[in-house]
Amino acid sequence: MNIDKEEVEHIAMLARLTIPEGEKEQFSEHLSQILTFVDQLREVDTEGVPQTSTIVTETNVLREDIPRDSFTVEQATANAPQSLDGFFLVPKIIADRD
């Protein structure tokens, strides 16, 4: 299966990764190889096998609706590169209107 340069750029955009122009060809090759490898699975005869997304057969693991203690605000923001007054700070998302 072939992942072309355009597809590499799209995947990089979705993952918010910047890939230098010179490396795109390399990624295209690697991703194509991975998919070709996984493609071997298509050779398995799955006739009559129901589709599933998990191999765990256990179902219905639920919890009661009882609130428990949360992190303190300090714990919650401890790993944040930037925080202020209990908020996480992130680069501005919305531009000011003129």
Place this chain on the structure above:
Amino acid sequence: MMSYHVVIGVEVHAQLRTQSKLFCSCATTFGHSPNSQTCPVCLGMPGSLPVLNQLAIEMAIRVGLALNCTIRADNHFARKNYFYPDLPKGYQISQYEAPICENGWLEVSSHETAKRIRICRAHLEEDAGKNVHQPRATESRVDLNRTGTPLLEIVTEPDLRSAEDVDAYLRSLREILMYLDVCDGNMEQGNLRCEPNISLRATENDPFGTKVELKNINSFRFVRDAIEYEVRRQSKVLSEGGTIQQETRLWDEVQGQTVVMRSKEEAHDYRYFPDPDLLALNLSSEMIDSIRVTLPELPSSRKQRLIQTFQLPEDDAEILISSKALADYFEACVQLFPHPKTVSHWVMGELLRELNTRNISAQDSFMTPAQLIKLLQLVDQGSISLKVAREIFPELYAGGQNPESFVQEQGLSQVSDEGALMRFIQEVLLNHPAQVSQYQGGKETVLGFLVGQVMKASQGKANPGKVNELLKKALSQSS
């Protein structure tokens, strides 16, 4: 400008009234200090695992059943992937191919006709956090308390044809959610959000046009305003030969217009896939049936019952059922005083006015059904006049007093005593000889004037029925 046919489908996000979040045990209480209700699960920390909240499932089933949906037996959760600062995991856990509720309908009445709006699906998902933008700040602030709060997204087929239809649908849906006790239904607080998809076409037989999704609408009025604006905008574009872009637009309540949401804020490629951290959820028909039997009477059937049992006009029944608490209040009153028309008159009139002024629900009324009925009985027995009852209502309501002792203390009892009334009547007859002879000469309309004079002389306390009766008697005797 050409006139077009409007086609609207609606997505509603209803925040479910659980105590804890959908996949972790953090509290869902509104208004706490930022990031005080978070944990490794809702912060998306590596290695943490989500566990589903049982009550959220039950609530979703309740809504599905009330909306005549099929409840899916095998449920799965999927990841919807996108980046935004209010989404710490980088994905939202939602249901994609397998929504818990499917293929239902809700009957609403719009333009005085009943209309069946098909519900395509209702699925469970977790809410995102909140971004706070301050003008001219170089950063945005993020509060993740809301992250992971359970939402039920309820999606209609494109069955709505006007802003009025959407308004009627939303109101009916909100009533049901509140009757089921699964959502607070407050658009201003954002626990009920409405996102209409609007498209136009030249005739009803044409295929659907390109649709535009509207967001950021936080009141019933803005829903109407935003849809009406968008219909005008699209009509103009099409009339001038333009084409509609498929896009999301935000309602700007200050400017009263919709504006394009910048593509930067959108993500179209969500790469849904089954969430490997969650196990399948199988709902047995026994479980679904056990919830079905606990469903309360829903607004539409309650309305019909009020009309049939109490012979109420449809409009009155509509007002009474608009809140479950108000309908409960009404029925509690009728139990004590079996005159439904009188009771509905007072509940919809004087009581509702006091409740609305204070912006409270009937269940928090300062005046209990028993107190209201005591007042109505005083009128019924002739102890006070209707006029006095109306006048003292606001004070009675605010003070929470017993109507009987209030009337006594204020000396408002109606005078029904014949001796006392006759003294007023004699006085009036003496002072108005001209009108007396007119009456006796056959001009019976003067009676009203004379009754008025007696009422005035008694400072409004005389029992008008009794005055009428005694006055006629006195006039026939003195001739």
